[in-house]
Amino acid sequence: MSPNLRITCGVERQTGSDAVPGAIAQLGESLMQRFGFFYPTRVLLGGLNFSRDVYALLSQSGHIKYESVGQLAQALSDLDSIRIALGQIDSEEFAIWCGLGKSEARVHLLQLMSVIEQARIRAQGAELRLDFFEYRPSPRALFRSLAQLALVGVQCDVRQLQRVWPRSARTSLSAKWISKFQAIKVFSGRGDLVEIAPLQFVFTVKWKGVGNTDVAIGLIGNHVIIDVGGVRSFVELPAACSRMEPGSVRLAKNKFEINFVVKESEWPAS
């Protein structure tokens, strides 16, 4: 499949429009039109902090530019956070609320979630180009940014990186770093729940090199959050985990395991 989006990282940002993408504005308007007196996108959705970096991903532009790889990773992470939040808004209570107000908010909410899903697919299939014309990070900093990018599902072509890296002797990229960059693997976004003993389960998530990162792992609702320096990826937990108590995380080089113990009081007797 040929990419229909090109993303360039490492260039000075162009001054662009702050226009709110249609799907977002539509949701805001449908949520707030009944109230009439305030401007929804600046209050409710402005409060969600949809940054211009996120707007760019939602736009139909065929070429998006970011100042750095880290900024792209953060924008994708924010977009995922928003998708998770919107998914949780779509509750029975929200549907009732929309019904009471005869609002189209739910339709527009689902539309926005679909737009975000499409933007995610586009970004993952995009042709990513690095550009060190304005600024060249240290290999260590770039490694961390590329690991963050891999966490949110985007792979960098190391051959392209080598081509554009400055070639002077003082700044040359060592074989060690090239090998490290090549070892970065995209996170699959999945995990497996396995019973290890009566009432004890372990949820295993594999990601090559995760043990070498400064990762934090948490839970929100029915999702595991993997956070590397503020860039987050979300893994959906099996429904059974909602009736289990999480324990500690065992972090190995290429995987981590979260222990869960069944809350017997909430588990149906067999």
Add this chain to the structure above:
Amino acid sequence: MSEAEDEKSDKNDLGSWLIAMGAPASITSMMPSEITGLDIAPLASMLGGVGIKGGMRGVEVEKKSADEIRWLPIIRC
């Protein structure tokens, strides 16, 4: 501020939030109570908790919600 008003300002219902956002106080009588009384604390907490930096402006979440991130202890093997 009286005790009753103080208690009211701590509420996380939609009506209180709209007033905090600049709507006239009469908004609560203009809209059905099913809507103005809607508890938006879980939503506000959730939006603040999943990594969206701002959360919802003007809304204070007074107690910890189940929707907040629960960071887990890590044991490196």
